Amino acid sequence: MKSKTSYFNKTIFKKNFTHYWPIWGMILFWNLFLLPFMIYDNSLQYRYYTNMTQTQIEQQRLHDITSLLQVYISPGMLFVFSLAAVMAVFSYLYSTRSAYTFHALPVTRLELFVTNYISGFLFLVIPEVVGFLTGTLVSVVCGYTSINYLFTGMLFAVGISFFFYTFTVFVAMFTGQLFAVPVLTLILNVLFVGSKFLVSAMVEMLSYGVSWGYSSSRMDVLSPLVYLLRNTGIRFDYMDDSTVTSGFEGTGAVAGYAFAALFLLAAAYYVYKKKHVETAGSLISVSWISPVFRWGAGLCGGFLFSMAFCSMLGIGSGRKLFFAVLAFAVLFGAVFFFGAQMFLEKGFRVFRKKRLAEYGIFSAALFLLLLSIECDFFGQEKKMPDSAEIESAYLSGSYVIGGDSEEDIRRILEIHSQIISSKKEFESFAAKRNLWMDSDLLGVTVNYYLKNGSMLRRAYNIPAGTEMISDPETVIGKLAEACMDPEVYLDNMFAGDYENVMIKDARMDIYDKDGAYDERVFSEEEAKKIYQAVIDDAMEGNFKEFVRNGLRYQDMEETADEVYYNSLTIQYVIKNDKIGNREARNREYNMWSAEGSAAISLHKNCRNTIHALIEAGVIKSEDDLYTRDEMETITTNADAVDAEFAK
Numbered sequence: 120m121k122s123k124t125s126y127f128n129k130t131i132f133k134k135n136f137t138h139y140w141p142i143w144g145m146i147l148f149w150n151l152f153l154l155p156f157m158i159y160d161n162s163l164q165y166r167y168y169t170n171m172t173q174t175q176i177e178q179q180r181l182h183d184i185t186s187l188l189q190v191y192i193s194p195g196m197l198f199v200f201s202l203a204a205v206m207a208v209f210s211y212l213y214s215t216r217s218a219y220t221f222h223a224l225p226v227t228r229l230e231l232f233v234t235n236y237i238s239g240f241l242f243l244v245i246p247e248v249v250g251f252l253t254g255t256l257v258s259v260v261c262g263y264t265s266i267n268y269l270f271t272g273m274l275f276a277v278g279i280s281f282f283f284y285t286f287t288v289f290v291a292m293f294t295g296q297l298f299a300v301p302v303l304t305l306i307l308n309v310l311f312v313g314s315k316f317l318v319s320a321m322v323e324m325l326s327y328g329v330s331w332g333y334s335s336s337r338m339d340v341l342s343p344l345v346y347l348l349r350n351t352g353i354r355f356d357y358m359d360d361s362t363v364t365s366g367f368e369g370t371g372a373v374a375g376y377a378f379a380a381l382f383l384l385a386a387a388y389y390v391y392k393k394k395h396v397e398t399a400g401s402l403i404s405v406s407w408i409s410p411v412f413r414w415g416a417g418l419c420g421g422f423l424f425s426m427a428f429c430s431m432l433g434i435g436s437g438r439k440l441f442f443a444v445l446a447f448a449v450l451f452g453a454v455f456f457f458g459a460q461m462f463l464e465k466g467f468r469v470f471r472k473k474r475l476a477e478y479g480i481f482s483a484a485l486f487l488l489l490l491s492i493e494c495d496f497f498g499q500e501k502k503m504p505d506s507a508e509i510e511s512a513y514l515s516g517s518y519v520i521g522g523d524s525e526e527d528i529r530r531i532l533e534i535h536s537q538i539i540s541s542k543k544e545f546e547s548f549a550a551k552r553n554l555w556m557d558s559d560l561l562g563v564t565v566n567y568y569l570k571n572g573s574m575l576r577r578a579y580n581i582p583a584g585t586e587m588i589s590d591p592e593t594v595i596g597k598l599a600e601a602c603m604d605p606e607v608y609l610d611n612m613f614a615g616d617y618e619n620v621m622i623k624d625a626r627m628d629i630y631d632k633d634g635a636y637d638e639r640v641f642s643e644e645e646a647k648k649i650y651q652a653v654i655d656d657a658m659e660g661n662f663k664e665f666v667r668n669g670l671r672y673q674d675m676e677e678t679a680d681e682v683y684y685n686s687l688t689i690q691y692v693i694k695n696d697k698i699g700n701r702e703a704r705n706r707e708y709n710m711w712s713a714e715g716s717a718a719i720s721l722h723k724n725c726r727n728t729i730h731a732l733i734e735a736g737v738i739k740s741e742d743d744l745y746t747r748d749e750m751e752t753i754t755t756n757a758d759a760v761d762a763e764f765a766k
Contacts, residue, residue, distance in 0.1 A: 150250025
């Protein structure tokens with residue numbers, strides 16, 4: 120008679136459920152609390168809503184359900200539950216005694232694996248299904264009608280749990296220590312995004328002008344926890360003071376991860392079948408993973424701590440920074456490389472010839488990697504997009520220039536190209552100065568918004584001496600010329616779209632000869648006249664000197680007798696009828712809502728605006744306005760009088 124192959128052991132299955140009941144009991148309690156209890160609790164509020172229409176009540180009830188489901192399908196919670204389930208049912212693998220005992224039983228490894236896998240997975244699925252069923256029942260009793268959302272939410276929860284649980288089982292097969300399961304699983308779930316962040320930060324530190332801003336990419340799918348946290352949930356739109364639920368996000372992502380979990384499941388069993396029982400207690404139970412662990416620890420630790428120490432020590436750019444980064448990376452790389460080996464061997468005797476030779480190879484690879492970044496081997500420093508790929512381009516320093524016209528894009532590309540070609544000159548200039556205090560340096564940022572939806576960003580410190588600003592061939596000279604364009608100045612005052620604003624009101628600070636402060640608020644009609652006067656002054660070039668001096672803090676101080684201390688503020692609203700890359704423009708001009716305010720600093724040249732203020736009756740003559748120097752004198756005298764009076 121043929122023997123029958125068993126794939127499931129009822130005794131072990133029953134033992135798992137009775138022995139580890141606190142785990143599945145906790146998960147069950149969470150699901151019962153979150154759905155049926157909270158749905159019932161939310162339903163009690165409607166007995167007090169006597170002024171709401173039936174449509175409003177239905178909309179609010181839908182919001183109740185979807186808000187709870189947002190938590191119910193939270194990848195973070197499901198990840199934690201999956202860890203707990205795996206660590207429970209496969210805990211026998213991490214003790215030498217229990218590992219030998221279980222594998223000495225008259226059961227096959229396949230039977231052990233399948234039984235324990237199903238046990239742990241049911242720890243997650245049964246509570247989720249029970250939560251859904253009881254939540255549905257309570258919803259019906261309490262008058263909720265959005266049952267389809269509950270069912271979709273359950274499918275999301277099961278799909279995400281299936282992936283995280285299987286992924287954790289897969290990781291658990293590679294280690295022989297229980298505490299390593301959550302640590303390694305978490306690391307692998309964020310490894311790609313974390314590595315991208317770390318390498319990009321190093322590239323930014325060593326590369327001239329490279330300013331990395333984190334952006335998501337399709338490859339982020341290799342960091343499942345991060346990707347699911349960002350790309351799954353329920354969409355809520357806010358319209359007419361009410362919340363509208365648009366549906367679930369991330370259906371494709373959940374389905375894709377669930378499909379990938381099937382391959383991870385097969386791989387996990389394969390590793391388990393080949394796993395040696397004597398590896399129980401070892402950090403890594405598969406030998407070829409050990410060098411990957413050492414190198415990964417050395418690289419991440421070396422990069423992270425070298426950047427941290429260089430930043431704390433205030434080491435600038437150029438060769439000095441490169442050699443400092445290299446020295447710290449090699450030093451801390453060694454600490455983490457041999458530290459990882461200590462964990463692997465569970466001892467301190469790790470400085471053997473073989474391991475020292477391996478570290479030598481690691482250091483050489485680390486040196487070549489850093490050298491390739493420093494020498495721009497990958498071309499990141501010279502990277503500039505083609506004009507045909509650019510939707511809009513902006514360069515921001517003291518003022519923002521740029522836009523989405525061909526002329527704007529051409530101007531930005533030209534200035535940026537000159538900055539790149541001046542690398543040695545600019546780095547040498549900056550090395551001799553204090554980047555934080557020297558007014559001969561101006562920090563500028565170049566942002567390209569591309570037609571494919573991505574953005575390229577670069578940041579530089581450019582020389583900004585007084586003589587350089589006067590030279591139209593220098594970068595700062597070209598930048599000054601662009602900033603003094605009347606339309607550029609007005610766009611900086613009015614969110615990049617000065618012709619498309621509706622003026623609401625205006626106000627101005629007024630001071631008397633003793634420094635007493637008062638604020639004058641203009642009517643809408645007066646504000647429009649003031650706005651037009653500012654436009655006229657800008658078009659006549661009356662703000663040019665002010666703009667030019669604004670590129671250097673030192674020059675602003677030197678012209679304190681020409682700029683009035685009185686602050687003029689114009690409140691406006693941006694109209695929505697102009698086409699173009701509005702999102703990029705709003706970001707560059709820090710315009711995050713339709714309303715904004717322009718703070719106008721008046722120069723003595725601003726005859727039109729001063730005349731409009733006199734006509735509005737705010738001042739009788741220009742003598743009622745005080746320059747910064749005059750205001751400082753008034754304040755000093757007032758303080759002296761107060762001090763004398765105090766005596």
